[in-house]
Amino acid sequence: MANADNGLDRYDYAREKLWQAVETLVGDRDIQTRLTSAAEIVLRLMPDKHLPSEHRAEFEDIKKILEQLHADLPRIRLTSEEGVNLAGRILSLYTELRGGI
Numbered sequence: 001m002a003n004a005d006n007g008l009d010r011y012d013y014a015r016e017k018l019w020q021a022v023e024t025l026v027g028d029r030d031i032q033t034r035l036t037s038a039a040e041i042v043l044r045l046m047p048d049k050h051l052p053s054e055h056r057a058e059f060e061d062i063k064k065i066l067e068q069l070h071a072d073l074p075r076i077r078l079t080s081e082e083g084v085n086l087a088g089r090i091l092s093l094y095t096e097l098r099g100g101i
Contacts, residue, residue, distance in 0.1 A: 014045055017042065
């Protein structure tokens with residue numbers, strides 16, 4: 001639903017941040033470094049404010065993992081398989097919030 005005041009959808013901020021995270025996850029740096037950068041973006045979102053209710057549980061699960069890992073800065077520590085899985089979940093959430101491909 002568009003906001004009558006500015007023409008923006010109330011979930012545009014979440015889409016923007018998730019897209020930034022997806023862009024960060026694509027590249028030639030190792031998955032650990034990319035996830036660390038993506039976490040800094042994703043952790044800015046507040047599910048009650050920025051996400052529709054049907055996506056909040058998945059986001060909360062992703063956020064919980066990122067928060068635990070983010071506490072281990074300077075780098076998130078995951079196996080490559082776990083990192084790729086988490087990156088895929090972030091991409092899937094973004095895709096769902098966009099309404100699919």
